[in-house]
Amino acid sequence: MNEPISQMMPKETMPERVSSLWTQRTLKFRIPCVGTGLHTGRRVNLTLLPAPADHGIVFRRTDLGRDIPASYNQVVDTKLCTVVGEGSARVSTIEHLMAALAGAGIDNVLIEVDGPEVPIMDGSAAPFSFLLECAGTTTLDTPRKTIEILRPVRVTDGHAFAELRPFDNTTSQAARPAVPTLELEVSIDFADAAIGRQSRSLRLTPENFRDAVAPARTFGLLRELDHLRALGLAKGGSLDNAIIVDGDKILNPGGLRMKDEFVAHKLLDAVGDLALAGAALHGRFIAHRPGHGLTNKLLRALFANQASWADITPEHLAAVAA
Numbered sequence: 001m002n003e004p005i006s007q008m009m010p011k012e013t014m015p016e017r018v019s020s021l022w023t024q025r026t027l028k029f030r031i032p033c034v035g036t037g038l039h040t041g042r043r044v045n046l047t048l049l050p051a052p053a054d055h056g057i058v059f060r061r062t063d064l065g066r067d068i069p070a071s072y073n074q075v076v077d078t079k080l081c082t083v084v085g086e087g088s089a090r091v092s093t094i095e096h097l098m099a100a101l102a103g104a105g106i107d108n109v110l111i112e113v114d115g116p117e118v119p120i121m122d123g124s125a126a127p128f129s130f131l132l133e134c135a136g137t138t139t140l141d142t143p144r145k146t147i148e149i150l151r152p153v154r155v156t157d158g159h160a161f162a163e164l165r166p167f168d169n170t171t172s173q174a175a176r177p178a179v180p181t182l183e184l185e186v187s188i189d190f191a192d193a194a195i196g197r198q199s200r201s202l203r204l205t206p207e208n209f210r211d212a213v214a215p216a217r218t219f220g221l222l223r224e225l226d227h228l229r230a231l232g233l234a235k236g237g238s239l240d241n242a243i244i245v246d247g248d249k250i251l252n253p254g255g256l257r258m259k260d261e262f263v264a265h266k267l268l269d270a271v272g273d274l275a276l277a278g279a280a281l282h283g284r285f286i287a288h289r290p291g292h293g294l295t296n297k298l299l300r301a302l303f304a305n306q307a308s309w310a311d312i313t314p315e316h317l318a319a320v321a322a
């Protein structure tokens, strides 16, 4: 690990906005909410609490007295959503809340939940982003762990793939941003005409996340929903918390929130699943038909090879920009 940032570049020499990208953040105040679990259909109480530097994002099952760090290596299931576990304690459907936290640049929060699921809310990250705005954020006087992607890492599953790539530092300077940056490009391809082929890119900033991605709802195919219900799952699922597609039709009376809401939601999921890296990422994420399992496999592949990433500090990127 490198020297503390305070010894390399005093904060007052950096513009405030740049400085905040390198510094850990938490919530100003605790904030509670209540919602329904998508799969159990049960009422869930969720409270977000401020946490000290280097605490990270941690889920606490208050009903079991167990803590589960929000880390890629705590992921125990990815079939329908992202599930983290510690022993027999689990918390599922963490990805939209994780995306809201990553979108807002929040590193340290204790998340108390009194059951096995994060509430689904409206199926997007917007209600969580709103909660975070209400709680407010505050900067902690400790550097944020930031890692740069140095070599491409790619994982596949049939026609689906997900990659992390370095910024191209052999061409123009603009290709490698001078501040920690995660760029994402996602494409999807569904036989159902209401979805079809869609692609979208995103440079992750709080504003881009809030405006372009956070409101995009999760979606499902009617035939799959019937199947899940037959298995006793998706009990809390309804047109209030998911877009339901049947061939060329969208069954929600209000239609879509944005014309490419499906791929926007895939970007949202990717932001949330990549947040399980436990560090800000400096690099590019490119994926076709990604899912929770593939993104988790990608993080495991990244961290399995020490040569594919490195911790960075402001000095590293300042040197590039000079």
Ligand SMILES: [Zn+2]
Pocket: 095, 096, 218, 265, 269
């Ligand atoms: Zn999702």
